[in-house]
Amino acid sequence: MTHDHPADFEEIARRFSHLRQVLNQSSPETRDMLVDRVRDALDRGEARLSNADPEIVANSFVLEALVHDGSAIQVYRARHRDLGTLHAIKMPRPDHADDPVLRKLMLREAEIGMALRHPHTAATQTVLRLADGRPALVMEWIGSRLAGLLQERPLSLGEVTSVMTSVLSGLEAIHAAGFVHCDLSPLNLLADGDLSRLKIADFGIALRPGCRHDEFDLAFAAPPDFASPEQMAGQPLDERSDLYSAGCLLSLLLSHYDGESDGTEALQALANRLSRQVPQDRPENARAALHLLGGSAKRPVVGA
Template structure:
């Protein structure tokens, strides 16, 4: 038992819990004293589901402790320091560094939003923390302003509360026991129940940056159903305050994980803003929103139908969300080629008082290529018109070569390789094509492993993303990761892929996103 007296407990034989300084969905945080080393620490008392059987509760505690120990191995100036992990009276506790200062959420509540320069510096600090965590296979899964500490008297920004973190590849009890996290900052793939990767943390960062600049999450609504609807369906309407960092925020809030901005690209753009006060702009696909007599052009990406359907079912289970779910299902985008651009009425961001009808806007989708122009080449890239019948943006300094049916653009020393292959119609479509290739991977690619095929879309065309790791072409090169997107368009099939060392995959995602976003088949190809 802990030592009781004057409402003070001692756990682990040395940590005296003195005052509660925070509470969240995963437990209570105490200002404490390490009596052995005579220093102040923070102790998080993790909540345990009291409805579990004794065996289940034991399993939950053990998993929490394993995950906490994994987080304790992380070392970065912008990650909270974990000193110890203990179990006391059947309950797990995490002993952490005590950061004197409030959270970003406290800062916003007391003083309002931060300016763009401060937000960019917060973003850079969190990207540095996520880089280290992701490299160690740790996903945070609850990135939000309340979990970002601003140390008083210094400029240090600290990411904390890895209490629901997940070790990549492991199934955790916090995951299997139900949804855990903050819905306003949760990526659509997690809402849909998919196993999420590092991109889910980057989505959360995009929502956090928007909140830091405007004062609230862009997905805040009056109900859980409204939040889920906003995350998986509604067009992102950036607040005016987000304009200085909008290219980063939009890139991070890309709904399709395969097209979401990578960590390296987000870091590059934020550093550019800090250095120059200006962020490079890109022109993503768009749609037209008609509200009354006003016409507003906003940025758009197609939401995968599977995500819409799963989210709609989830919404229907939430009290008061039936209407939102019905609207979502009625407006699903199964096949843009089945008819002319459609219109639907959807709720605006907030309702009206006294039970008056919720205002609506009419959304008209433009699905033709002429209505959704490709982004121009990002800074540091050049647009090439390839003799094989396509244009694409590739980084400056990449050289071209041809390997059979494949066109390759490679960095010096072949570290990064961007590939394009065109073919005739596919038997069974892109998904079948990619799954055949994945099944053949162990034979065709030495050391093939961690293969995964994900159904997705590309500019309203069905597509499939194949990701896998293989041995490098030499022992010195090490293992490599490949991302390969396949889709059919105009009677032809297209593959665009990027291959890179496993340790530099985030940088490669930036190249991949640029290639996919700017790829255009030549007329008549």
């Protein structure tokens, strides 16, 4: 080791001595939190100096393809090296490794995703800590988004009903767990061909009922075409905000139906009811909307 900058080492030693004093004087809970933050900082520094292969995560997952490259978040398709299973891995971009707000939001999203286990919600399987301290959410891999499928071909009326049944069933589970999704759109609906097994994904801006996004420093990121009026206005949200988005989705799906059927009028009437401007004018909850969908699929609804 060279001694080109002894003053730097003296300053480092002084700071670590001060840190040790703080740790010794802290409660066990505070001490654990501070120690973890120090480890995070050391991880980030070490990773910038190491020659580790960034294409392998936690010595277990091979990053095969970058499938989403956003301003702050990246999503990769990854394969487990031993099991051969496919997964989606979501992580902050490397230039956001030191962003404490983003880290907090991602861990919050992981807690929500891991608390939900339902056939129509995409599962978060675990959370990893990358070599540079970034959190990485490991999720089930579902290859296609509904947004892409809608560009490929028209839908049958049965497929429209299947999508909405999946969506409303998933929303019922999300609401029962005590959350409002707040970001329902074709971009966050995943399916591998079979639309009856479609799943709701991305809980990054989900809220507890009665909360606003600005209470949690959450960015408003929902597509304006699907966000409820109360969400656009920054008001407290409840489950009926998601039902508004579901109504907008149903209208979009019907625009991709290329046949003729009396059932389209009933479904469009349901879409209109779900997406009414005033929350009190919408169905009470997702279960009620599912009941209305079942009736709409069988017969026209007049005056809805």
